[in-house]
Amino acid sequence: MRITGLRTLTTVQDWGRVVGDANGVYTDGLVRVPIVVVETDAGITGVGLGPHVEIETVFAAIEGEDPRCVTALYDRMLRRMFKAGHAGAVFGTIGALDTALWDIKAQAAGEPLWRLLGGRDRRVPAYASGLDIALDDDEFVAVYQNYADHGLRAAKIKGGLDVERDRQRLGLVRDVLTDAGHGARPSLMLDVNETWTRKQAVRHVGELEDTLDLTWIEEPVRRWDVEGHAAVGRGVRASVATGENLTGLEQHRPLITAGAVDIVQTAAVWGITHFLRVAVLAHAHDLPVSPIGTTPVGLLHAATSVPNHLVSELQDLRPPLGVSLDLHVEDGAYVLGDSPGLGVRIDEEKIAASSHLLPHPASGGSHIRPERAGHRLHAVEPDADSATVNA
DSSP states (O other), rough: OOOEEEEEEEOOOOOOOEEEEETETTTEEEEEEEEEEETTTTOOOOEEOOOOOTTHHHHHTTTTTTOOOHHHHHHHHHHTTTTTTTHHHHHHHHHHHHHHHHHHHHHHHHHHHHHHOOOOOOOEEEEEOOOOOTTOOOHHHHHHHHHHHHHHOOEOOOOOOSSHHHHHHHHHHHHHHHHHHHTTOEEEEEEEETTOOHHHHHHHHHHHHHTTTOOOEEEESTTTTTHEEEEEHOOOOEEEEEOOOOOSHHHHHHHHTTTOOSSEEEEEEGGGHHHHHHHHHHHHOOEEOOOOOOOOOHHHHHTTOOTTTEEEOOOOSOOOEEEEEEEEEETTTEOOOSSBTOEEEOOOHHHHHTTOOOOTTTTOOOTTTTTTTTOSSOOTTTSOOTTTTOO
């Protein structure tokens, strides 16, 4: 079997509501979702969700190769792009192609990827993550009630701009999950998406911990700030979670070896091989791993095969437009199906028909860091101008 070609598509995640975090919001709830399809001479195609940046150059490293040699081809792609491939969108392109190759390998074997990788249990524990910072209280409660109705008893909310607002919203989601769990204590997490300084992080979380129990605080400071994460970890009771924006073991290693991270995260966009390697590194330090992503299907399959998987993020309960997944959510877990490969199917006609929904690449959203992030004296509202500090 040989790799013969690729196609790229872009669909949309339609949340049907405003979504975002401390950095910004998508007011129409529409988020671009790039897709890579890898073709073979055996008629098997693999799908990866991720960027197309420099894809022709990256693809040259694997074209004509046997797609089943996945990890070797992953390293070929890294070597081909060694000056640009260990960070940012190019690393995501490598991850998308890597995911597609794993899809092909498992399809060729006639097995779901979770079984090919050595997984025993197709159930992957999940937590709710609503990208909810701009919702009013009624909308917020309704979103988490829907998660609770699917059996989820852990939730991560977006915050970091106003300690009292965070306290109130954490209380609301705690009450929803406690009621759904008949009094069982839920797990609560707060994600601030790198919006604080070290001192702000310790002060903000410390105030919350006067009345609440947080399982983890996520990305409290800049992703590369090893001492900053360590300082936050020493100053709060909650675990420190980070890593979704780190690319390559060389970026994870300083945080892990310094004891600056308690929950090691990695994003679905970076690919399956990256996740497996990070999981081994974390396991060597007795740390758990937790996948991140809107549609983290590749990492869900991989998570079944590692001994230190803790819980995986569940964002939208619906897949992107034109994408179908052989999995469902019940009793607080993803349940993976038996379709060979990843169980991802693409309806290209439906994607083409929805192209008018694609937001412009230059439109705003949580992918743009505000000018004043990390330099605010006072709390700011999520919809305020990024350069404005409320007095």
